[in-house]
Amino acid sequence: MRIHREGYGIILGSTLFLVAVNGLLTYLDAPILAQQISLSISLVFYLLVVQFFRDPQRNTPSGDNLIIAPADGKVVVIEEVTESEYFKGVRRQVSIFMSPLNVHVNRVPVTGEVVYSEYHPGKYLVAWHPKSSTENERTTVVMKNERGEILFRQIAGALAKRIVNYAKPSAQYKSGQEYGFIKFGSRIDLFLPLDAEILVNLNQKTTGGETIIAKW
Secondary structure, three states, rough: OOOOOHHHHHHHHHHHHHHHHHHHHHHHHHHHHHHHHHHHHHHHHHHHHHOOOOOOOOOOOOOOOEOOOOEEEEEEEEEEEEEEEOOOEEEEEEEEEEEEOOOOOEEEEOOOOEEEEEEEEEOOOOOOOOOHHHOOOEEEEEEEOOOOEEEHHHHHEOOOOOOOOOOOOOOOOEOEEEEEEEOOOOOEEEEEEEOEEEEEOOOEEEEOOEEEEEEO
């Protein structure tokens, strides 16, 4: 299993901490039962941390009219809204909620050029809260190609307090290519043209880099 680079430091730190705790119990000659319980809890914790930072390979469908899921998770919003940061007009919003058990690598939904990339500090409301899209810590990225522009926004949740966004203005990406990472539960909003054909349903599970969200 491939591990994302954002997890190297946390996994190393967790390993050293767990080794120290269990080593200390052994050194103090703690009861065998206590040592076994500590070792079991440490193993479960370690496996949870490692699985959170897994970075599986994905096979992205080809087609310049396809809009691909930027993240693993569940579709929690499909609606028309007014996007006020960049478009300042009505768009189709599709939101994907990521639980701590999902892969948290974020991928660009289309091939094109980054024309806008902004970080916004903010609150840490639960990611499914209606105001999290505009009040939580977040990053906004807009990509453009010959078909138009798409905005996608990483949103921190109550547990996710570090958003990583590699996308910089003028950068070129291919559909399904990694552009960021969010640590722990979080959400991504997509803002699509009104004439986009939405191909997912509410509560549908998505696979980042593979599930087709919509067509231009």
